[in-house]
Amino acid sequence: MRYISTRGQAPALNFEDVLLAGLASDGGLYVPESLPRFTLEEIASWAGLPYHELAFRVMRPFVAGCIADADFRRILEETYGVFAHKAVAPLTQLGANEWVLELFQGPTLAFKDFALQLLGRLLDHVLTKRGERVVIMGATSGDTGSAAIEGCKACDNVDIFIMHPHNRVSEVQRRQMTTILGDNIHNIAIEGNFDDCQEMVKASFADQGFLKGTRLVAVNSINWARIMAQIVYYFHAALQLGAPHRSLAFSVPTGNFGDIFAGYLARNMGLPVNQLIVATNRNDILHRFMSGNRYDKDTLHPSLSPSMDIMVSSNFERLLFDLHGRNGAAVAALMEAFKATGKLSVEDDRWTEARRLFDSLAVDDETTCATIAGVHGETGYLLDPHTAIGVRAARECRRSPALPMVILGTAHPVKFPEAAEKAGIAAVPQLPAHLADLFQREERCSVLPNDLKAVQAFVSQHGNRGKPL
Ligand SMILES: *Cc1c(COP(=O)(O)O)cnc(C)c1O
Numbered sequence: 052m053r054y055i056s057t058r059g060q061a062p063a064l065n066f067e068d069v070l071l072a073g074l075a076s077d078g079g080l081y082v083p084e085s086l087p088r089f090t091l092e093e094i095a096s097w098a099g100l101p102y103h104e105l106a107f108r109v110m111r112p113f114v115a116g117c118i119a120d121a122d123f124r125r126i127l128e129e130t131y132g133v134f135a136h137k138a139v140a141p142l143t144q145l146g147a148n149e150w151v152l153e154l155f156q157g158p159t160l161a162f163k164d165f166a167l168q169l170l171g172r173l174l175d176h177v178l179t180k181r182g183e184r185v186v187i188m189g190a191t192s193g194d195t196g197s198a199a200i201e202g203c204k205a206c207d208n209v210d211i212f213i214m215h216p217h218n219r220v221s222e223v224q225r226r227q228m229t230t231i232l233g234d235n236i237h238n239i240a241i242e243g244n245f246d247d248c249q250e251m252v253k254a255s256f257a258d259q260g261f262l263k264g265t266r267l268v269a270v271n272s273i274n275w276a277r278i279m280a281q282i283v284y285y286f287h288a289a290l291q292l293g294a295p296h297r298s299l300a301f302s303v304p305t306g307n308f309g310d311i312f313a314g315y316l317a318r319n320m321g322l323p324v325n326q327l328i329v330a331t332n333r334n335d336i337l338h339r340f341m342s343g344n345r346y347d348k349d350t351l352h353p354s355l356s357p358s359m360d361i362m363v364s365s366n367f368e369r370l371l372f373d374l375h376g377r378n379g380a381a382v383a384a385l386m387e388a389f390k391a392t393g394k395l396s397v398e399d400d401r402w403t404e405a406r407r408l409f410d411s412l413a414v415d416d417e418t419t420c421a422t423i424a425g426v427h428g429e430t431g432y433l434l435d436p437h438t439a440i441g442v443r444a445a446r447e448c449r450r451s452p453a454l455p456m457v458i459l460g461t462a463h464p465v466k467f468p469e470a471a472e473k474a475g476i477a478a479v480p481q482l483p484a485h486l487a488d489l490f491q492r493e494e495r496c497s498v499l500p501n502d503l504k505a506v507q508a509f510v511s512q513h514g515n516r517g518k519p520l
Contacts, residue, residue, distance in 0.1 A: 052113050054081040054275060057372040058386070059379015066117040067177050070170075070276050071185070073256055073269030078386070079379065080368055081275050087112035089321040094286070094295045102139035103127040105290070106283045109320075113279050118176065126176060130169045133158060135483060140165075140284045142291055143460075145430060148452065149445065151438060151460040152288045158485070159227055160463035161358070162310065163198035165284060166277035171202030171209070173276060174268070178208035185266045186514045187211040188255055190248035193220050194358045194462065196238075197227035199270045204233050209268075210514045212237045214248040214506070217498055223466055223482075223489065230492035234517040239509065243501030246351075251503050261507040263520045272309035273365050281313035282320070284459075289322055292455040298323035299455040302445035304437040305329045305337060306359035308366040310459060315370070315408065325454050328410045330444035332356045335413035337364055340395075342411060344402040348393035355416045355470045356436040358462065374401045412444035416473075419443070423474035433480055435462040436470035 054069045055061075058079030064072060069081045097105055106127045107120075114123055131139050136156040143151045157164025178185060187209055189199055196213040203211045213228060217240035229238045241248050252271075259267055272278075289299055301324065303311040311329055318324040331338050332354045340346040351362050368386060374397060375381040389395040396402070414422075422439040426432055434442060441458040449456055464471055465480040482489060499505050514520040 052115055053084045055084050055379075056081060057368050057379060058383040060383070066114045070173055070177060070274070071266065071268055073267075074273065077383070079382070080273050080366070082369055082372060083113065086316065086319050088319075091295045091321070091323075094290070094321060097286070098290050102283075102287060103131040105287055106131065106280075109283045109286050110279055118173070122176060126169070126172045130172055133168060134164070135485065140287055142288060142457070143432065145426060145432060145442070145458075148454065149456045149458070150288075150292070151432075151434075151442070151458050152284065153460045154284060155435075155460060155463040157198075158201045159194070159197040160466055160483070160486075161194040161198060162281075162459065162461045163194050164201065166280040167195075167198040167202035167270065169202075169280045170270060170274065170276050171199075171204075171206050174203070174209055175206040178206070183266065184208045184210075184515070185268045186262060186510065186520075187268050187270055188214075188252050188510065189270050190214045190245065190252045191220075191228075192216070192245040192357055192360065193224040194466075195271065197224065197231075200228055200231050200236055200238075203270075204231055204236055206235070210235045210237065210516065212239060212510055212514075214239045214241050214251065216240070216244045216248060217242050219244065221466070221469075223468075225496075226489050226492065226494065227486075229494035229496040230489065232493065232495055236495075237509075237513055238496040239506065240496050240498045241501055241506070242498065247501045251506050254503055255507060255510075261511045262514070263511065265514060265520055271365070272307045278309055278313050278316070278366070281310055282317050285314050285317035285324070286322055288457050289324070292457070295321075295323050297454065298325040299457060300324070300326035300328070300445070300449065300451070302328040302330055302441045302448070302456065302458045304356070304359060304441040304459060304461050305331055306334075306361045306364065308337060308364040308370070310461070311409075312366050312369055326410060326448075326450050327408065328412065328441075328444045328448045330441045331411070331413045332359045332419070332440055333413065333415050334360050334362065336362065337367065338411040338413040340367075341406060341409055344396045344399075346389070346395040355419055355467070355473065356440055358437055359440070370405070371397070374404055410448040410450070412448055414440040414443045420470065420474040423470060424476065427474070427476055433464045433471060433476065433478075435460075435464040435467050437461045437467075439470070
């Protein structure tokens with residue numbers, strides 16, 4: 052499989068190079084040159100397979116030529132073996148024809164584990180084969196950092212530096228990062244906000260002199276391997292609920308458009324999906340595009356669902372590429388104009404196509420809390436605020452009551468106790484067994500000023516298993 056850039060100018064790469072690449076050299080994102088397409092008979096024959104084996108069938112075409120079948124099978128079995136639930140991604144029924152797909156049974160209790168547990172193992176495999184070491188730098192407002200650290204902690208060839216805004220992530224989120232101890236794990240609390248952290252990551256990719264030749268790898272949601280891993284659970288859920296003999300709908304709590312883009316790919320690969328709902332919080336740039344063809348940058352509104360607090364959606368460009376008939380020059384022109392003006396809209400027929408593909412809804416904090424309280428009252432089931440937004444959008448936007456509706460459960464409610472409290476729910480959610488002693492564990496973290504030079508000096512001092520590069 053070869054991968055091409057959404058802006059059409061960068062060289063095509065194989066899977067291994069895409070795994071190690073961040074942005075393409077022309078500023079675009081990598082996408083497969085062509086998608087594998089499965090027949091209904093083939094999909095039907097996968098019913099009942101264990102998660103890791105289904106993952107092998109779905110992803111094999113994407114890694115073909117780079118990772119041998121036996122290695123890939125072993126990696127997938129290890130990856131999904133660390134999830135707490137035997138079903139890996141279990142379904143819980145909430146209402147008539149309505150299910151939550153629990154994607155929070157992994158080590159850090161959010162769906163990002165599905166991709167980052169795999170990414171860490173794939174990196175380790177590829178880097179061992181090449182005899183290469185890399186440095187990862189990432190910024191997090193919470194969930195990505197812990198999932199990336201958990202995913203990479205066992206990688207001998209990787210030093211990982213995760214920046215979070217000092218005193219601005221929840222205690223559970225901070226401890227999930229800082230209590231993972233290892234020579235190659237470096238938590239940095241920046242005296243600034245999330246955007247400051249992200250800017251420093253971007254600046255470091257743009258100017259890598261401080262790394263003395265060591266390769267810098269991105270683990271944010273633009274990494275193709277993350278999208279790829281997320282395709283699998285759409286197939287998994289659908290097969291549980293009778294696909295491919297019947298079609299179904301998905302509602303997806305959305306920020307950077309990575310998770311729902313995977314659902315769009317699953318449909319293009321042959322899964323009968325009747326409806327895909329983009330569910331956003333008040334940071335609703337995607338809803339504004341879907342409902343009014345205005346993808347305009349707004350200010351950031353902090354919400355009760357912080358993992359969806361974004362101003363622009365980094366994977367949206369991948370959809371634009373398809374909407375424009377995979378014309379890289381057209382996408383490059385649109386993105387250049389967006390960079391200059393903060394505004395973007397597409398021609399009418401392309402927008403009509405986007406509306407055919409996706410429904411959308413923006414849900415504010417008040418409605419999020421009302422949904423948490425409502426569902427808890429009906430069923431006793433506690434939703435996290437991100438998943439609650441998905442439930443709300445599913446109920447408002449549903450096209451067919453006869454088809455199964457699956458809401459992606461993106462985080463465990465214990466990660467976001469504030470929302471449950473605001474929803475008036477007295478029973479505090481409990482940490483699962485593997486994290487029960489989280490508040491007693493030793494923490495390791497360095498506090499640094501909001502200063503690029505200081506951060507880069509820190510990375511070059513510690514980037515080789517804690518020793519200088
Ligand atoms: C990252 C995240 C999202 C948003 O996913 P995208 O792929 O960025 O759209 C939603 N919910 C939770 C809990 C997350 O951590």
